[in-house]
Structure formats: C-alpha cells, structure tokens
Amino acid sequence: MLTFNGSFFMPSVFTLVGIPGLEPVQCWIGIPFCAMYVIAVIGNSLILVIIKKENSLHIPMYIFLAMLAATDMALSTCILPKMLGIFWFHWPEISFDACLLQMWLIHSFQGTESGVLLAMALDRYVAICNPLRHATVFSQKLLTHLGVGVTMRSAILVLPTLLLIKCRLKLYQTTVISHSYCEHMAIVKLAAEDIRVNKIYGLFVAFAILGFDIIFITMSYVRIFVTVFQLPQKEARVKAFNTCVAHICVFLPFYLLAFFSFFTHRFGSHIPPYVHILLSNLYLLVPPFLNPIVYGVKTKEILLYCSW
Numbered sequence: 001m002l003t004f005n006g007s008f009f010m011p012s013v014f015t016l017v018g019i020p021g022l023e024p025v026q027c028w029i030g031i032p033f034c035a036m037y038v039i040a041v042i043g044n045s046l047i048l049v050i051i052k053k054e055n056s057l058h059i060p061m062y063i064f065l066a067m068l069a070a071t072d073m074a075l076s077t078c079i080l081p082k083m084l085g086i087f088w089f090h091w092p093e094i095s096f097d098a099c100l101l102q103m104w105l106i107h108s109f110q111g112t113e114s115g116v117l118l119a120m121a122l123d124r125y126v127a128i129c130n131p132l133r134h135a136t137v138f139s140q141k142l143l144t145h146l147g148v149g150v151t152m153r154s155a156i157l158v159l160p161t162l163l164l165i166k167c168r169l170k171l172y173q174t175t176v177i178s179h180s181y182c183e184h185m186a187i188v189k190l191a192a193e194d195i196r197v198n199k200i201y202g203l204f205v206a207f208a209i210l211g212f213d214i215i216f217i218t219m220s221y222v223r224i225f226v227t228v229f230q231l232p233q234k235e236a237r238v239k240a241f242n243t244c245v246a247h248i249c250v251f252l253p254f255y256l257l258a259f260f261s262f263f264t265h266r267f268g269s270h271i272p273p274y275v276h277i278l279l280s281n282l283y284l285l286v287p288p289f290l291n292p293i294v295y296g297v298k299t300k301e302i303l304l305y306c307s308w
Helices: 023-053 060-089 096-129 131-137 140-168 184-188 196-229 234-267 273-298 300-307
Strands: 002-004 007-009 013-016 093-095
Touching: 013 096, 023 060, 023 273, 060 096, 060 140, 060 273, 093 096, 096 131, 096 140, 096 184, 096 196, 096 234, 096 273, 140 184, 140 196, 184 196, 196 234, 234 273
Parallel strands: none
Antiparallel strands: 002 007, 013 093
C-alpha cells in the first residue's frame, strides 16, 4: 500500500471497525444478530416454498411477497457473514474491491426492497379502490416488468456511486472504516480529496429511490383510507383495512430506520457513533427478520398452510 504525505494512495485493503465504542461487547451483540439472521433465512425460505407450492397463492399480492422474501434473504446475507466475522473471529480486513461490491449489493437490494414495497402498495390500492380492474391491471406481464424494473432501477442508479469512488477517489486519510459493513458515505468520508460530487450523487440516489417510493406509497394509502372509510358497512371497512395491515407493519419500520440512518450519517454529528451504527445494522436486519413473522401471522392463507 503506497502512502503520500500521510495519505494512502489507492489502498488495497480496508479495515472494518464493527461498532465503534462497543468493541469489547461485539461478541455478545453478534448473538441476537445471528439469531435474527437465522430466523430471517428460515422464515423467508418458508414463505417462498409455500407460495411456490400453493397454486392459490399465485396472485399479485403473494408474488410480490415472494419477491420481498427473496430480496430480504439476499440483503441480510450481504451483511451478516462478514459482520459476524468481525464480531466473533476478529476478521476486520476486507479488500477494496470486495468492499465496493458489498456496498453496491447492499444499496441495490435496499432499493429493490423499497421498489417491491411500492409495488405492494399499488397492488393494495387497485384491489381496494378499483377491484373490478385488479385482475386486468396486474397481469402476469406487468408483474414481470415490475420485478425486473425495480431490480434494474436500483442496480443501475447505485452503480455510479461505485464508479465515482473507484475512479475519482485515489487518496484516503485512513483505511479504517468506522462501520460494520461497507456503506457509501462511510467509505467516501475516508477520502482526502473533494467528495462533493460523491455526496451529491448519493443524495440524488436516495431521494430518487426511497424518496420517490415513499411519496407514492403515502399517496396510495391516502386514497385507500379515503375509499375504506367511505364503505357503508363496518365489516367491509375492517376487512379492507386488514388486507393492508401487514404491509403497513412492514414498510413503516423500513422507511423510518432508512431515513434515520441516512440523515444521521450526513447531519447527525452530535449522535454517538455506536447509536448510528447499531441503528444502521438494525435497518438491514430487522425487516428481513420481521417480514415473514408479520405476514405469517397476518396472512390467513400462509398461517393455514403452516398449521398443516
């Protein structure tokens, strides 16, 4: 590794700290994180198997749920193995290229999950506000296009963040990343060069994906609630609302933790680093862990299948 005036020139290896300030207890923190990961993998795998086997579940709502389960497993698998290597086996080193790859995968899967949550909200909107057209609107062709679209959107939009780091940033103040995984701003802040372009593009990607999705999810639910409260019978209102409860329980923690992590990384200098890193980790681990539990409990068809 070459050094220049105290800076590192194109480092080949980064060192991940884990959770700054909590290094002595990281081995214990790894235990609940590992348990959440195991539950997430088993729960989401079970959802995928049930939806694949049960023909009655081959409808848009459950196809989107299968997409969400697959994305959750991929997202948690991108972060947990390396994180546990840091916590339990003291393997903090990661190559520069592997770090950029992990960063790209994590942010791509985050964007994909956000897109799937938007697709699920639109599905509920059409099902409740315009039920007679639901089967026509959400055709097999549209489902395929949505699945490919949300995946390609995040992968393509996140890719330039990787290229901007690789091509623009050559000098680094340090090679120690105060994080438990390779996150965009955590890497960019190490640079000893002008990072304004990287920061601006990072903001653009965040608002182009998460900001866009949460706006349309909110608009969908405003229309859904207006329609539901206009239904004449209480039983019909309760039934319509119950079809949305699981989705609401899933997207609220996802976006709340996402925006907290995003803004504290850029503007939360007064927040202790370990608080931010812990919440960033929970942002990536809680949704994959929580989603199969929520949908397993709130979805009658999946609950019945599991009881067999």
